[in-house]
Amino acid sequence: MFRSDTIIQPLSVKEDSSVLVTLDIGDTYSGFAYTYTKEYLEDEWTIHMNDPWVREKHMTHKTCTTLLLEPHGEMKGAKYGYEAETDFAGKFLDGCHAEYLLFRNVKQEFYKDGVNFDAMITDVNSGQEKPLCDILLALLTFFREKALERVRKRFDAITENDIFWVLSVPSAWKQETSLLYRDLAIESGIPFRRLRLVTEPEACLAYVMQFIRIKVSPDGRAKISNKISHFDARVMLLDLSGDAATLSVHRVSGDKTFKMVFQTRSHKKGSSQVNDQFLLFLSNLIGEDIIRTLKKDYIDDYMAMCDEFEMRKREIKPGTSGTELFSFKLPYQIEETFKEQYKTEYVTITQRIKEKSVYRDRVRYDGSRLHVEISVLKDLFNIVLDKIEVYIRNVLQMAPCARIASFMLVGGFSESKLVQAGIKKRFPEMEVIIPETPELAVMKGSVMLAMNHEIRPPTPVSGSYQKEKEQTIISSVCTVL
Template sequence: MFRSKTIIQPRAEQETSSVLVTLDIGDTYSGYAYTYTKDFMEDGWTIHMNDPWVREKHMTHKTCTSLLLEPDGKMTGAKYGYEAETEFAGKFMDGCSQEYILFRNIKQEFYKDGVNFETEITDVNTKVQKKPLCDITLALLRFFREKAIERIRKRFAAITEDDIFWVLNVPSAWKQETSLLYRDLAIEAGISYRRLQIVTEPEACLAYVMQYLRRRIPSKEKERISGIISLFDARVMLLDLSGDAATLSVHRVSGDKTFKMVYQTRSHKKGSSQVNDQFLLFLSNLIGEDIIRALEKDYVDDYMAMCDEFEMRKREIKPDTNDTDLFSFKLPYQIEETFKDLYKEEYRTITQRIKEKSVFRDRVRYDRDRLHVEISVLKDLFDIVLNKIEVFIRNVLKMGPCARIVSFILVGGFSESKLVQAGIKKRFPEMEVIVPETPELAIMKGSLMLAVQKETRPPTPPSGKFQRETEQTVISKICSVM
């Protein structure tokens, strides 16, 4: 089998903590995972996720990266994740949402140059309220840390802070100062300096994929893939496809048959949320842009519910589904009411408008509050985003360090889609495309696998109380095993 530093060789039991926990504050979705060291050392695979997060009738491994504050802006009583979005929708229904402060997708701010403790961000509701980025991030870290401890103690009530070792993952594209700032916040959130390790997202993903190849696929398939990716000086491309962005990193097989990253890049507007954007454009073409805008402005709760429904339902679409099969989708009843108000002199019904105005007239049927769409239409929406990803990848393949790429590895939430997997394979038939189990969880699971593997000897902490303002209070470099 292909040898790599990211193949997991568990530490001796006396060198490990009882529990390992990772916190993942993602671009769009966030969560945590944990493993009991004894369990993992027995099979090299057992990792537990948080209790399912519930949104309407859906349950997911992660919750959205959202935080809602009261109009006074105090962190006391803040709501997080799906609860924040549901609470905000409820305030909107009550007509008192105008002054509530809502933050989403804050991790993207850390990619910007010059981010520091004084950096402020504007909320997405009032668009005038500002809060320090680090205060919002600190609140999120505290929330998931407390949730993780609460979950672990449900099984073992006697677990203490000294029994837990924590792992944080950071994008490799972040500057060192930004990664250290993030670690600084984790310490301020209550995680012991001595019981914290930082790993980069690509190395975590590779750790997970290598362990998957080692333990979860048949021997013949394992030997075939190992023969491809273990060639000296061969390259593999890790494609992390998330909600908003596509992050690519290229890794070379070194002389000792370990991976070394030789190139990385990131491009926004090439993720799962862009399919959602295309769906809203599709609805605008069908019913009218004014109708969709009015729904978003005047009926936020129903608009959000519609978007959430599509976010979950789109995952059902498979590449082998017949193109003429119908995908039925329930629309908020306010759409029809708003349509009657805005178009009462031009169109009698939504069906009439679709037949007269929409380019999709032959592939769509509207029946009361249900929209019946041919699967081919939704596949086209995916193709728009996949075509952008293809152009992005092909431009990367032209780079000198990216020659000799023999395999693509797909991870990230967008990679969960069978349409995405099939689309990448179709566009790059010459590549070996590896998709591990639950690619959405590759970063979280891989970071725990690295923590089990690595003997962590953090530097001596600074004396006195930890102060965020001084450079001496943070470590000088990020831990790495690559």
């Protein structure tokens, strides 16, 4: 293991024969992006992704941050991402899943105080413990190898000595945590002198600023312009991920740099919370005990149901009529479990819905598929969006957040058209800027930042704020123009 006490130096990647790869290991989803420097210098939008990750009939730019280990925690034969989820479901059906270790949302453990090389993490299936660093090292190694495989497939003359690496880190982490993370990346096989760190807000900001330029008008409100003004301004970046909302404020300086002056992170305000609301909705329809039994005894069906909703909810558009139906197939085991547990009370699920559920007039069940009015699903989104609004407005009352010029929206949850419309509706007084593919802001922004600008080590925020359940994070100065 390497020592975490080395100052991070700028990368020099503007070589015609080099490739730059960035790894984004996220709380919920992960992936990588890369560019061939010769191509990038000709066209800065030439940033490549992996081939789409496939989960049944769905294809995504990222795969889930999941790791499945053999019984007793053997790393040999481990499965990653969607393959891990699918393989675990198959083992469950075969009745041989009990001793396998399934890890999800590993990176969230690094937000905890006092995390170190000796920290342990418990898997979600068998309750066994493994060293946290071993699990994260396995994930870093997997994505490094997948990136190498993809780069070599596209550029067959490239060797590892031609590749530079950038690793994005949350600025919520303390510097020692970021360096611990860097050490794990080095142990995964990335050369020390070809690896640099960049904070996620910096990367997102660099990505967004490729689409817009800020010009401050006399009344202090931001206008989108093709050129950046030399006047000071403040922009807010809202990164909505699977589990959290991270909000940062950046000051535009006269020397064309951004400096982060404030940041907080608030959990339970991301895409996963819409999924949680959907499970509560199903519990109201057919019984909380039915959903609990499904999760406990038929976890493969439970996971498949949650994954299906995760993908399908992205189809909901703000302009869709509220009375239009959203059809969703329920696992067969729900029907069987219902018959077993409610055989003396209700004849069918439809009967229970009519007699007990507050959604009785907005839902129809035909024996296999649930048909729900779109207005119900919009209500589930609104519960989460209302919490995000309160969070943002509380932050806007703080001194560093005065004179906000623009509001930038990134992150996987921001891909939802319903979320985009909801944020705009809740903040009509602000200019909300949403780039293309906001879920790729960290990956593509990391490439842009490393290719165009000096990457500087993070430094503590002076006069930081901290509120309950929110963490004030590190900031750095980065040139974006």
